[in-house]
Amino acid sequence: MAEMVFQALEQAGTxxxxxxVELMPRVLMTASIVIVGWLIAIVMKxxxxxxxxxxxxxxxxxxxxxAHMLKTANLPTAETLAAVIVFWIVWIxxxxxxxxxxxxxxxxxxxxxxxxxxxxxxVGIVILIVGFVFANFAWRxxxxxxxxxxVPSPRVxxxxxxxxxxxxAAAMALDQIAVAQTIVxxxxxxxxxxxxxxxxxxxxxxxxxxxxxxxxxxxxxxxxSEHDDLRHL
Amino acid sequence: MAxxxxxxxxxxxxxxxxxxxDLLVGIPTLNHAGTISDVVKAVEASFRTYFPxxxxxxINSDAGSTDDTMALVQNCCLDQARTVTASSGLRTTHRISxxxxxxxxxxxxxxxxxxxxxxxxxxxxxxxxxDVANITPEWVAALAAPxxxxxxxxxxxxxxxxxxxxxxxxxxxxxxxxxxxxWRVREPLASEFGCSGRFxxxxxxxxxxxxxxxxxxxxxxxxxxxxxxxxxxxxTELGTHQLVPSAPxxxxxxLFRQVVTSAFAMIDEHAGYWLGKTEVKDVPMVGAxxxxxxxxxxxPPDGARILESFDQDVKNLEExxxxxxxxxxxxxxxxxxxxPSRPGLPGALWATTVGEFLVAYHHNVMRRDxxxxxxxxxxxxxxxxxxxxxxxxxxEAAEAAxxxxxxxxxxxxxxxxxxxxxxxxx
Numbered sequence: 200m201a202e203m204v205f206q207a208l209e210q211a212g213t214x215x216x217x218x219x220v221e222l223m224p225r226v227l228m229t230a231s232i233v234i235v236g237w238l239i240a241i242v243m244k245x246x247x248x249x250x251x252x253x254x255x256x257x258x259x260x261x262x263x264x265x266a267h268m269l270k271t272a273n274l275p276t277a278e279t280l281a282a283v284i285v286f287w288i289v290w291i292x293x294x295x296x297x298x299x300x301x302x303x304x305x306x307x308x309x310x311x312x313x314x315x316x317x318x319x320x321x322v323g324i325v326i327l328i329v330g331f332v333f334a335n336f337a338w339r340x341x342x343x344x345x346x347x348x349x350v351p352s353p354r355v356x357x358x359x360x361x362x363x364x365x366x367x368a369a370a371m372a373l374d375q376i377a378v379a380q381t382i383v384x385x386x387x388x389x390x391x392x393x394x395x396x397x398x399x400x401x402x403x404x405x406x407x408x409x410x411x412x413x414x415x416x417x418x419x420x421x422x423x424s425e426h427d428d429l430r431h432l
Numbered sequence: 433m434a435x436x437x438x439x440x441x442x443x444x445x446x447x448x449x450x451x452x453x454d455l456l457v458g459i460p461t462l463n464h465a466g467t468i469s470d471v472v473k474a475v476e477a478s479f480r481t482y483f484p485x486x487x488x489x490x491i492n493s494d495a496g497s498t499d500d501t502m503a504l505v506q507n508c509c510l511d512q513a514r515t516v517t518a519s520s521g522l523r524t525t526h527r528i529s530x531x532x533x534x535x536x537x538x539x540x541x542x543x544x545x546x547x548x549x550x551x552x553x554x555x556x557x558x559x560x561x562x563d564v565a566n567i568t569p570e571w572v573a574a575l576a577a578p579x580x581x582x583x584x585x586x587x588x589x590x591x592x593x594x595x596x597x598x599x600x601x602x603x604x605x606x607x608x609x610x611x612x613x614x615w616r617v618r619e620p621l622a623s624e625f626g627c628s629g630r631f632x633x634x635x636x637x638x639x640x641x642x643x644x645x646x647x648x649x650x651x652x653x654x655x656x657x658x659x660x661x662x663x664x665x666x667x668t669e670l671g672t673h674q675l676v677p678s679a680p681x682x683x684x685x686x687l688f689r690q691v692v693t694s695a696f697a698m699i700d701e702h703a704g705y706w707l708g709k710t711e712v713k714d715v716p717m718v719g720a721x722x723x724x725x726x727x728x729x730x731x732p733p734d735g736a737r738i739l740e741s742f743d744q745d746v747k748n749l750e751e752x753x754x755x756x757x758x759x760x761x762x763x764x765x766x767x768x769x770x771x772p773s774r775p776g777l778p779g780a781l782w783a784t785t786v787g788e789f790l791v792a793y794h795h796n797v798m799r800r801d802x803x804x805x806x807x808x809x810x811x812x813x814x815x816x817x818x819x820x821x822x823x824x825x826x827x828e829a830a831e832a833a834x835x836x837x838x839x840x841x842x843x844x845x846x847x848x849x850x851x852x853x854x855x856x857x858x
Contacts, residue, residue, distance in 0.1 A: 261755075267755070336799070340802065343802055345748075347808050354748055430596060430598065432600055432601065
């Protein structure tokens with residue numbers, strides 16, 4: 200009996216040692232891939248940051264108002280953010296390649312899925328950036344036009360325009376990435392519908408007077424103001 | 433050499449028939465049937481009275497009038513009273529009325545006049561604006577005589593302005609152009625001017641005509657080109673400047689955006705000329721002032737009412753102004769806007785603000801028409817401040833205040849030059 204137990208243990212030990220010996224090179228390979236990947240990701244991060252800085256990406260973002268938004272959200276500068284994104288994409292790619300080398304059945308195919316996911320992620324990021332830029336352009340243009348036209352509450356108006364464009368861009372980006380697509384779509388539709396319905400009810404119930412005033416302001420029957428009397432030329 | 437595509441074959445034939453002229457008067461028009469006859473009569477009377485021995489021609493560059501403007505140019509005659517006072521010319525005076533093609537607007541009309549002047553080898557060119565109600569023969573003489581007698585290249589007018597008019601010129605363009613270019617030119621945006629054939633030919637050759645900045649404010653561009661080029665510039669007093677009531681008026685927001693972006697673009701383009709200039713010189717006044725009837729007094733709008741929105745406008749534009757202005761200037765602006773004891777935008781702060789907007793424009797920190805749009809509420813505050821302070825002042829006191837504003841702009845120039853070549857740092 201004791202001998203049987205001993206043989207079983209010996210067999211298990213032998214199997215364990217064999218498996219370990221077989222696995223060890225793959226672990227080492229994985230570790231090498233992860234470490235080399237990390238180094239490459241660091242280099243890619245540095246190159247991205249340098250190239251974008253030299254190309255004046257920061258100034259472009261500043262001009263489009265993206266830099267201001269990043270600062271408000273306590274995020275790093277646009278060049279740093281882009282470099283960090285590149286770092287993580289590259290390193291996660293290497294990390295998954297390393298995991299793939301281990302040969303665990305449950306983790307097989309992760310690299311392929313990641314390779315399919317990265318382009319969608321990049322397109323999503325591009326949509327988000329374009330959305331940011333367009334939202335800021337629309338915000339600034341609306342605010343300036345509203346202030347110069349003496350439209351009441353220009354900040355609310357321009358903020359609403361920016362918010363709507365950002366929500367739209369975020370929804371489009373999430374749809375592109377296809378992360379929990381149904382949930383995102385449903386959540387967006389419910390939230391957007393709820394907000395619009397809420398606004399419509401609130402405005403209808405409590406804002407009749409405001410609506411009248413706004414319409415009076417937009418389509419006035421009034422004498423020219425002091426501004427109109429000025430002879431600028 | 434004149435642009436061939438601009439001058440039609442018919443016009444070319446006409447110009448060849450006219451031959452060489454000493455003085456060409458150009459009038460850009462678009463549906464000016466109501467006023468064009470008076471302008472043409474004034475020009476004809478001027479030719480007969482002041483230039484009887486000169487070879488003269490009048491060219492009407494029309495943007496496609498649907499009324500009788502072009503026919504009136506060809507057919508209107510000097511009335512009895514003027515025929516008596518004006519002596520007969522010794523030479524034939526030619527009248528040309530021609531449509532032009534391409535983008536509508538005064539720019540292409542002026543360009544066609546310059547191209548025609550180049551082909552006619554005109555010694556002098558005078559351009560008049562048919563929207564002005566009080567053009568007299570003496571205006572043409574005042575603008576043209578210095579070209580002939582003193583060989584001046586560009587004659588800018590000087591108008592007698594009331595406190596309640598011309599704020600875009602007096603509060604912004606005059607001090608800005610004076611401080612940057614270093615010349616005390618009073619009317620950089622005037623639509624009447626005289627210029628030599630040499631200057632007209634130089635301008636006609638330029639590639640800039642098609643740019644938005646020239647299209648939007650061609651008269652400003654001509655003034656800047658004359659000041660920054662090697663051209664002799666003079667000024668002449670024309671008296672008052674009264675626009676006809678029916679003159680088309682652009683919405684202020686559009687007008688301001690166009691004029692300011694054009695002014696900033698021109699200053700940016702001529703940076704090589706003015707960055708090193710430290711002194712400000714007088715532009716010589718030539719000729720006797722044109723006698724003019726006292727104009728109807730314009731009742732100034734209430735400056736305090738214009739200033740009511742200043743504080744709110746600054747608050748509304750806070751994020752944008754923070755990008756365009758330095759911290760100190762933004763703080764001073766906020767403080768001035770919020771100060772109930774002394775409302776308004778003082779001249780020194782206005783000069784600093786405009787200087788920083790100009791630098792922001794140069795460094796392209798924001799879409800450029802947004803920069804001009806952001807300046808409009810501040811300009812309104814400055815105009816309101818001036819009206820509030822000088823609505824009841826004597827013309828001399830108002831003039832002294834405008835001179836003081838110009839000096840503030842000159843003082844700001846050093847800081848503008850310092851920041852011009854630095855990267856956009858706030």
